[in-house]
Amino acid sequence: MTLVQLNLPDTLPPAPPGVARFIVEAQSRIDSFIESRLPWFAKRFLLVHAAEIGPCRSEAVHRLNGPATFGHVLCVYPYRQELNEAGFWPPLGLEFIAAVVQRHAGSLDVVDLRMEPGRTRDFLRPETDLICFSVNWDRDREFLEEEIRSVPAGILTILGGRHATECPERWLTEFANVDAVVRGDGEEAMDEICRGLPMEQIPGLSFRRDGVVHHNPNRSLGQTQNDLYPDRRLRRGAYVVKIKGVSTALKVDSIATSRGCPFQCTFCSFNRNPLGEKRRWTARSAESVVDELGQMDAKLVGFTDDLFTHDMDRVERICDLIVARGIRKQYIVNARLEIARRPDVLRKMERAGFLMLLLGIESAQDKTLRSMRKGFDVARIREYCNVLRNSRMILHGYFILGCIGESVEDMLAIGPFARELGLDTIGLSCLRHSPYSGLDDLVAGSPGYHISGSGKVYSDHCSSEDMRRVRRQIHREFYTAAGIARIARKGLQVGAASLLPGIVPYLPKIAVRWMMYTWHKSRNRAKKRRAGHPAMAHNAGEKPVG
Numbered sequence: 022m023t024l025v026q027l028n029l030p031d032t033l034p035p036a037p038p039g040v041a042r043f044i045v046e047a048q049s050r051i052d053s054f055i056e057s058r059l060p061w062f063a064k065r066f067l068l069v070h071a072a073e074i075g076p077c078r079s080e081a082v083h084r085l086n087g088p089a090t091f092g093h094v095l096c097v098y099p100y101r102q103e104l105n106e107a108g109f110w111p112p113l114g115l116e117f118i119a120a121v122v123q124r125h126a127g128s129l130d131v132v133d134l135r136m137e138p139g140r141t142r143d144f145l146r147p148e149t150d151l152i153c154f155s156v157n158w159d160r161d162r163e164f165l166e167e168e169i170r171s172v173p174a175g176i177l178t179i180l181g182g183r184h185a186t187e188c189p190e191r192w193l194t195e196f197a198n199v200d201a202v203v204r205g206d207g208e209e210a211m212d213e214i215c216r217g218l219p220m221e222q223i224p225g226l227s228f229r230r231d232g233v234v235h236h237n238p239n240r241s242l243g244q245t246q247n248d249l250y251p252d253r254r255l256r257r258g259a260y261v262v263k264i265k266g267v268s269t270a271l272k273v274d275s276i277a278t279s280r281g282c283p284f285q286c287t288f289c290s291f292n293r294n295p296l297g298e299k300r301r302w303t304a305r306s307a308e309s310v311v312d313e314l315g316q317m318d319a320k321l322v323g324f325t326d327d328l329f330t331h332d333m334d335r336v337e338r339i340c341d342l343i344v345a346r347g348i349r350k351q352y353i354v355n356a357r358l359e360i361a362r363r364p365d366v367l368r369k370m371e372r373a374g375f376l377m378l379l380l381g382i383e384s385a386q387d388k389t390l391r392s393m394r395k396g397f398d399v400a401r402i403r404e405y406c407n408v409l410r411n412s413r414m415i416l417h418g419y420f421i422l423g424c425i426g427e428s429v430e431d432m433l434a435i436g437p438f439a440r441e442l443g444l445d446t447i448g449l450s451c452l453r454h455s456p457y458s459g460l461d462d463l464v465a466g467s468p469g470y471h472i473s474g475s476g477k478v479y480s481d482h483c484s485s486e487d488m489r490r491v492r493r494q495i496h497r498e499f500y501t502a503a504g505i506a507r508i509a510r511k512g513l514q515v516g517a518a519s520l521l522p523g524i525v526p527y528l529p530k531i532a533v534r535w536m537m538y539t540w541h542k543s544r545n546r547a548k549k550r551r552a553g554h555p556a557m558a559h560n561a562g563e564k565p566v567g
């Protein structure tokens with residue numbers, strides 16, 4: 022660290038060699054004195070006032086003029102809970118930010134309040150001078166806002182994440198202690214903040230100065246960085262699978278190896294950031310992905326990639342490296358059906374431990390696939406699935422209920438279609454409005470369709486209760502005893518047995534919770550029905566937004 026630099030003005034003639042050596046020697050002594058002897062607040066004082074101390078040049082100028090280093094940085098995931106069913110994944114976005122800031126911090130803690138009994142204040146130290154909050158969801162709102170407000174004045178407070186990105190103005194006007202909001206991907210902006218770039222020169226940053234909120238232009242989405250990934254040693258506990266609220270001993274982790282998607286499906290916002298910008302598909306090298314996998318101790322890894330399989334040559338290389346390095350884990354990835362064109366890579370994926378492919382199929386109707394710009398039709402789906410069904414990987418098909426123009430009969434065709442395709446599991450979600458996806462226009466041009474306040478698309482001809490019935494019927498038809506036995510067989514073939522010891526001992530507890538949950542749910546539903554609750558009526562009380 023060079024805080025005070027002994028430099029001679031550029032106009033002076035070069036110093037004789039003896040004098041130059043003396044200056045270098047003196048500089049290094051000052052550096053090591055500052056580094057090792059001065060307390061954090063003195064270093065901080067020097068950093069803040071360095072520009073006034075004297076003229077300087079060279080690379081250190083840049084450091085001298087801005088807060089190049091932080092005493093202690095606190096990165097907080099400010100939620101107590103996410104989804105009951107799946108809220109156990111690590112806060113990967115925040116961990117990426119921590120990986121950047123760590124380079125500029127004396128010490129750094131990543132605190133996930135889902136895992137800790139304490140609150141943000143409990144983790145502050147006297148030397149804490151930067152707090153980063155990951156504001157991803159509009160959930161647990163009261164708690165989230167309390168945490169953010171709890172930061173004492175004088176500590177640089179920066180928010181980032183998808184939800185913060187959607188409304189930076191609000192965070193900066195209503196929360197007096199919030200200094201800046203990073204919009205969109207945060208790595209580059211945080212690096213620039215840490216390197217002391219003036220706020221107004223940092224694209225994608227919203228900040229307050231003299232009571233006025235400024236929004237810099239958006240940052241263009243850059244290339245995924247190869248050598249940057251979370252430092253898992255910063256975690257204060259292991260992330261484990263939770264089923265029905267019961268923590269098992271099965272460790273999980275997630276990895277982000279690419280961002281974006283080149284396709285343009287109408288209903289999807291995966292391929293856009295919260296600002297509506299289309300994400301070009303960019304990926305990390307196979308080597309860096311496998312280096313990161315090698316550092317994880319979890320047995321089950323979920324890939325957060327929008328489309329992991331876009332470049333099948335890269336997938337092949339990742340598989341080869343996993344096998345060559347003897348890494349033994351199970352992976353779950355988002356994929357498109359086109360991967361059927363590379364059966365050679367499918368075999369390699371099985372050998373490398375890929376357990377489950379999450380495939381967006383969406384509908385059993387050509388008219389819907391066309392209007393959704395899915396890029397394939399029913400005939401193609403059959404053709405691809407004829408190849409994929411021979412794979413040992415578990416095939417999970419995503420379908421959407423309530424697609425524009427689909428009757429109840431059209432939706433009910435999903436069950437038989439999914440079985441015919443040889444899928445092992447299915448996920449049924451309702452059509453949801455997502456900003457910038459193009460769905461709004463489609464709904465606006467389709468009489469009888471509306472978007473509810475909660476973002477659900479619904480129609481005059483299919484109520485929420487109808488939709489629930491459709492969902493139940495599809496599940497009943499799809500999940501048979503033979504199908505469940507096939508999933509178990511495939512799981513064993515692909516090596517999932519290694520995951521069982523983490524779960525089996527917890528099965529009795531999970532079974533009890535599950536029974537209690539089902540009992541509570543049906544009791545509540547019956548109560549509501551008896552009371553004539555609007556949620557049980559036509560369209561479940563959904564109100565159009567416009």
Ligand code: B12
Binds near residue numbers: 107118277
């Ligand atoms: C894993 C995941 C989950 C996990 C969450 C795990 C976790 N703890 O984060 C689970 C399964 C719980 C989940 C649930 C849901 N999810 Co989800 N999920 C994802 C997924 C696949 C990956 C997220 C991720 O880790 N990305 C990788 C990291 C690196 O990116 P990131 O989180 O965006 O972080 C970057 C920036 O946001 C920013 N950033 C983040 N924090 C901070 C902090 C600071 C200080 C700074 C400066 C920057 C910064 O920088 C980071 C690095 O670039 C995304 C899709 C995707 N590919 O992103 C959907 C996604 C985030 N989910 C989505 C949705 C809709 C949901 C659900 C509502 C689904 C549902 N109907 O139930 C629920 C809501 C859960 C809840 N809390 O209420 C949407 C969000 C849309 C939106 N506009 O908000 C996404 C984008 C998918 C989609 N398009 O539909 N999800």
Ligand code: SF4
Binds near residue numbers: 282283290291292
């Ligand atoms: S649905 Fe899948 S393929 Fe289509 S745009 Fe979204 S991520 Fe890409």
